[in-house]
Amino acid sequence: MKLQGKTALVTGGRGGIGRAICARFLAEGARVYAADLSEGGSLEAPGGDAEFVRLDVSREDQVREAMDRITDEAGKLDILVNAAGIEIEKTIEDTTLDEWNRSFAVNVTGTFLTSKYALPLMRRAATNGTTASLINFGSYDGFIADPGLAAYCATKGAVHALTRAMACDHGPEGIRVNAICPGYIDTPMLQSFFTGDGSGGGGKDIGELQQAVRDVHPMRSYGTPDDIANLVNWLASDEARYASGQLWVLDGGLSAQVQQMKL
Amino acid sequence: MSVAIVTGAGRGIGRAIALRLVADGYTVLGCGRSARGDDFPKGAEWVQASVAETAGAEQILIAAQTLGRVTLLVNNAGVQVEKTVADSTDADWDLVIGANCRGVFNMCRAVLPGMEQSGGVIVNIGSISATAADPSMALYNASKAFVHGLTRSIAVDHGPKVRCNAIAPGWILTEMADDAFALANDPEAARRDALARHPVGRMGTPEDIANMVSWLASDQAAYVSGATFTVDGGMTAASPLNPGLF
Numbered sequence: 022m023k024l025q026g027k028t029a030l031v032t033g034g035r036g037g038i039g040r041a042i043c044a045r046f047l048a049e050g051a052r053v054y055a056a057d058l059s060e061g062g063s064l065e066a067p068g069g070d071a072e073f074v075r076l077d078v079s080r081e082d083q084v085r086e087a088m089d090r091i092t093d094e095a096g097k098l099d100i101l102v103n104a105a106g107i108e109i110e111k112t113i114e115d116t117t118l119d120e121w122n123r124s125f126a127v128n129v130t131g132t133f134l135t136s137k138y139a140l141p142l143m144r145r146a147a148t149n150g151t152t153a154s155l156i157n158f159g160s161y162d163g164f165i166a167d168p169g170l171a172a173y174c175a176t177k178g179a180v181h182a183l184t185r186a187m188a189c190d191h192g193p194e195g196i197r198v199n200a201i202c203p204g205y206i207d208t209p210m211l212q213s214f215f216t217g218d219g220s221g222g223g224g225k226d227i228g229e230l231q232q233a234v235r236d237v238h239p240m241r242s243y244g245t246p247d248d249i250a251n252l253v254n255w256l257a258s259d260e261a262r263y264a265s266g267q268l269w270v271l272d273g274g275l276s277a278q279v280q281q282m283k284l
Numbered sequence: 285m286s287v288a289i290v291t292g293a294g295r296g297i298g299r300a301i302a303l304r305l306v307a308d309g310y311t312v313l314g315c316g317r318s319a320r321g322d323d324f325p326k327g328a329e330w331v332q333a334s335v336a337e338t339a340g341a342e343q344i345l346i347a348a349q350t351l352g353r354v355t356l357l358v359n360n361a362g363v364q365v366e367k368t369v370a371d372s373t374d375a376d377w378d379l380v381i382g383a384n385c386r387g388v389f390n391m392c393r394a395v396l397p398g399m400e401q402s403g404g405v406i407v408n409i410g411s412i413s414a415t416a417a418d419p420s421m422a423l424y425n426a427s428k429a430f431v432h433g434l435t436r437s438i439a440v441d442h443g444p445k446v447r448c449n450a451i452a453p454g455w456i457l458t459e460m461a462d463d464a465f466a467l468a469n470d471p472e473a474a475r476r477d478a479l480a481r482h483p484v485g486r487m488g489t490p491e492d493i494a495n496m497v498s499w500l501a502s503d504q505a506a507y508v509s510g511a512t513f514t515v516d517g518g519m520t521a522a523s524p525l526n527p528g529l530f
Contacts, residue, residue, distance in 0.1 A: 278419065279520065
């Protein structure tokens with residue numbers, strides 16, 4: 022029980038990765054708030070379910086309300102996980118201004134807003150040498166590009182830079198800030214990428230496509246949400262008390278390799 | 285006369301660099317483990333010596349000094365052994381580390397006293413494999429990471445008289461690459477796939493790397509030191525997933 026006595030807020034808490042993080046936090050003894058646009062199915066985790074917060078992270082009023090509620094109910098916030106994110110599968114030429122703005126509103130502004138309003142609560146948790154942990158979601162796409170994901174790649178690069186900036190600014194207050202940069206993780210977002218009408222799928226057999234993707238990975242598989250939750254859990258715990266300002270790539274070795282000629 | 289030393293100058297990238305530096309007005313001394321080839325640029329000098337040996341590096345320096353003041357060193361000599369760590373022998377280690385690491389060290393150490401007196405530029409040829417791995421190229425990948433690291437150390441320790449930078453080439457079309465494509469199951473498909481991985485729509489040529497060497501050696505790069513510049517047609521900006529898969 023690494024997170025006993027800690028309070029956590031996970032945005033995108035009903036998404037593929039968010040659910041796994043909430044389940045893990047609950048199992049580790051934390052009090053967990055799962056924030057998302059809609060409640061979706063309940064979380065059937067051994068630790069019970071997270072407390073649901075209806076939240077559009079791009080809306081300042083809603084973010085303030087969410088923090089007010091956590092202030093009233095828990096009085097502090099030890100862990101903030103900014104896992105809410107959207108992905109537009111287009112080149113910049115095909116991306117509309119609305120789509121571009123929406124990508125930044127959720128992925129970048131959302132991270133900004135929840136962090137901004139969570140910081141006072143996190144300072145309350147960071148006392149007596151205990152650190153609070155803020156975990157953003159970047160992406161390996163913030164380092165190297167997948168085709169047809171231009172706005173997404175740009176937002177994740179912004180999250181990486183924001184992560185380092187926040188780590189510098191709030192480290193002295195006992196708040197650690199890190200970003201996890203996942204590669205291909207088996208989530209509804211990935212399945213939508215494979216089958217969607219954007220650049221994904223393209224009428225190819227989904228099974229073959231997925232195998233081809235796995236084969237490019239040194240681990241010959243893509244990741245599961247639990248793989249991400251494992252690292253989130255460690256970064257959230259006191260064991261990670263010296264870890265801050267880093268971008269943690271978790272991609273089964275995908276980006277460790279140079280592209281290979283098919284000979 | 286400004287003398288430029290180019291190691292591993294007998295073929296491929298090294299020969300293109302030597303040719304370019306002759307055109308830029310340098311007195312060029314090329315070197316390699318073999319005798320001077322018939323196709324080595326006419327305007328350049330040649331010395332047969334191995335950079336992996338301290339004595340070889342000294343021999344190259346003495347040959348260069350008879351031509352004039354050494355103002356440019358291009359460490360291009362390198363070898364690759366296509367093996368994993370488990371398969372690599374002591375002889376593989378000595379070969380790869382000898383040429384790629386010790387060779388660069390030997391040559392830098394040889395020219396630095398002169399360059400610290402009157403200034404100079406060192407350009408090391410690293411690799412994109414220094415920061416992300418090519419499979420079954422373990423010692424090569426590691427040796428190129430050494431080159432990037434040594435580049436920074438020399439820039440820090442020996443500025444402001446000496447500027448030192450590295451170039452990380454991607455896939456450059458040399459005789460070696462042509463051979464690899466010829467051996468592919470479907471050479472045409474292999475070429476198509478390789479092209480699709482390059483945002484600029486082609487693979488590199490030795491001249492592309494020589495262009496960067498020429499620029500780094502020039503006064504245009506007077507404020508550039510300790511840097512590693514990637515010249516790969518955009519390849520490493522893209523995910524390693526198969527192009528066209530999605």
